[in-house]
Amino acid sequence: MAKIKRRGESGAAKNYITRNQAIKKLQVSLADFRRLCILKGIYPREPLNKKRANKGSSAPATFYYHKDIQYLLHEPLLVKFREHKAFAKKLARAVGRQEWALAKNLEDAKPIARLDHLVKERYPTFTLALQDLQDPLNLIHLFSNLPTNPVPGRTLVPIEVIEGCGRLCSEWKVWAIKTHSLRKVFLGIKGIYYECLVPGQLGEPVRVRWLEGYEFQQHVPHDVDFRILLTFIDLYRTLISFVLYKLYTMENLVYPPPLDRESDERGEGVGAYRLVEQAAPGVSSHISKKQVKRVIQGIVSTSAEDVEMDDSTPITHEVEEEKQDDDFVERPFKGDTEDIISVPLPTYSSLVASSSGKTEDHKLLFEPYTFYLSREVSQRAWEFVIKALGGKVITSLQASSPDQATGADSITHVVCDRPMTTERIRELEGGRKWVWVQPQWVADSVNAGKILSSEEYGPERLLPPHLSPWDGEGELERPWLGIKSGMESQVTTGDDVQLESNESEEEEQQSEVEDHQQSDDEENEEQKEKISRPALSAAAQNPTDLALLHAAELEAETSGIPHSTFQQELKTASKRHISSVGGRVNGKQGEEDLRKIMMTNKKAKLYEKMKYGNAARAEEKDKLEKKRKDIERRNRKNQS
Known part of the structure; x- marks a missing residue:
């Protein structure tokens, strides 16, 4: 005898759970539930039948997968949330009773929720973290530009969060300058778009793109819920810290890099950070066996012909052994934990250059030049771009630091963004010869991979169009940059025109011979x-x-x-x-089929119903027409 199913015990009613039911099951507040779902990556779901999922009720509700909520029951953050709730009650009671010593002790023992395990859980490999790095970089750059002055009657972002985001942005740019990994720059309406080539696992490069707003005064809108954004920023700051630690460790650098306060007060930006080697002075040229295996795997994955290994250590065995003990974050090297081998640690530049085929000419595009940034030009943006491609930047015509000791005599290019007369240019040059360009020249040179002519980028000149280097992947031709379309286009000047015409004639002559092979080729x-x-x-x-x-x-x-x-x-x-x-x-039926292919499933069914109705009406019309003709024939026969 078959078991009778009861209502609400199977199907959608069991697979889905409403938000109120989930909050009661987890015993948390609505704010904590939202934060927990954001951190764990759990989102609302849309059941096919809401009434069945809601056990017969048609009231509006937000649904989640029951398995996701069951998974949240074992989350360690739930314990931290409850500890923080108890801490808040104790602190409020101590402050209300004016027990300041107890309140200070409670504040010192405040429970702190760490998100390290969430980063390792959501991004088990380093490459996955790099592939999802665009949104975190966008958000921390956005928060770093927020105003720090409080507004009466409003709760803005804490100053510590804004300063932390600004430091992460600077540390990311310092790493990009050190490794010369910048590849593309685009000046958009929302801000400046950058793209860097970041090494992933085994030296495989990953392209990371992010957006940074212009240096304008930020007006924070009133309808922004910063509680949700702060939850995202907590997770993203932790993720970026993990990634930066890994990248700095790969370059054998100490993370976080120390900040020179004097240089920071002078406004040097990313130049205020000092890069320090990670290894001790006695073992600066040594690395561990584990690091040697990783380097060998990166070289083998790019060009196996350049590596000679001993027969007693096969590559496959080393790769499997490395996968077992490779963690997302590699701890700092300690000389007493592993055996030491006197093998120099390869840098990021050598691995990425061998894997991506890029030459040092592209990375050090501005190495021979020294740029002076005028006061109206964004120093934060263009100093990063120029230094990332090997150039030198001078922000003052007087020698204010050891890097600017040569002063105005070493300047080769001046980046300005305001009208300049010839007399004013000669007055500033003082007998020297400088190349005056607008900021777009720097971005277009980076995208073209070569130094462009400065004639069209001079002061008061109408700039050529600045197109995105990613939209359409280069389908639009940009002759002013010397860039053709994505598909290699034929040159149609001089003798090449005649060559192309001859080739087209030969193709026409061979077309008849190849017609009978067309069907076979299509099948192949x-x-x-x-x-x-x-x-x-x-x-x-x-x-x-x-x-x-x-x-x-x-x-x-x-x-x-x-x-x-x-x-x-x-x-x-x-x-x-x-x-x-x-x-x-090629016929009418084929065109109709093609139109039907582009329809959605709902529209296709509606179209079939319309065709069925039209065919039924046409058939009924034919029957009535046949009856009418029979009646007319019968009447004519009776009259005769």
Whole structure:
């Protein structure tokens, strides 16, 4: 006899739980529940049938997966939240009774919730942390620009949080300057976009892009809930600290880098941080066996031909052994914990240069030049860009530091962003020869990978268009930068025009010979495409499935294919699939099928219902027309 299922014990009613039920189950407040969900990465879900999920009730509710809430029951942060709640009650009671000594002792023993285990849990590998670094960098740069002065009647972000975000931003830029990892710069409406090449696991580079706002006075809106943003910033600050510790350790540097207060007061920005070697003076040129294995793996993954290893230590065994004891964060090296091998530690530049194929010319683009930044130019932004590519920056014409001892005599370029007359330029040069450019020249030179001509970037000159180096992946041609489209375009000047015309004629002559092989080639291409691009072929066979379409987009993005090219490939693959199953693509039926492919599932069903209704009405019309003709024929026969 089959067991009778009771209502609310299976299906959606068991798989989902409302927010109020989750709060009661966890025994926390609404604010703590929101914070816990943000830190753990748990989000509300939309059930297919809300009434069933809510056990028959149609009242509006927010749903979560029951397994996610069950998972939160074992979170150590719940204990910290309860300890903090008890601490707040004790502190309020001590302050109310004016027991200041007890209040001070309670404040010193305040429970602190650490988020280290959450970072290791959400990002088990270093590469995953780098791939999700864009939003954390955007948010800490945003918080670093917030005003620190309090507003009456409002609670702004604590000054400690703003200063901590500013320090993390500076430490990130110091590392980028040290490793010369900056690759792209774009001046947008919201701010300046940067892209760095960061080494991941085994030396594999990961492109990290972030946005930094301009140096304007920030007006904080009134409708911003800073409690939610502060929860995100707590997690992001912890994540970025982990990443920076790893990156500084890879460069054999001490983290955090010490700050020179005198240089910081003079306004030197990132130049106020001093980089210190991590190893002791006696073992500065030695590393451990574990570090040697990691370096060997990075070299093997990029170019195995350049490494010679002993037969007694196979590479596969070393890789498996390293995966077992490799943690997200590597502790600082101690000479008494592991054996020492006198092998010099390779730098980030050597590993990334070998893996990405980049040369030192791109990284040290501004090495021969010394720039003077005018007072209206953002020193924070352009000092970082110039120094990250090997250039030198002077902010004052007088020698104010050891780095600026040569003064105005060493200046080669002047970056200004205001109208300058010829007389004023000659007066400032004082007999010297400087190259005067606007800030866009620096960004365009970085994106082009070469030093551009300064004629179009002089003061009071109308600047050429400044396009994003990422939108369309270079599909738009930019002749003023010497950059062609993403697909290699043919040069059409001089003798090359004749060469292209001859090639086109030869292609036309061979087209007739290759017509009979077209079907076989299409089948071979289709088979190759299924093997190399399985997600694209699956999406072409069922374009209405959003999950398959999203998987195909991710596959194209991983392969570095622009979105416009992906859309064209998807359209071509869909046509090929329709023709293979007997659809007439070139006819009216083929066009109708293509239109149906681009519809959503709901619209496709509605379209089928409309077609069915139209066919039923047409059939009924034909029957009535046939009856009318029969009646008319019968009447004519009777009259005769």
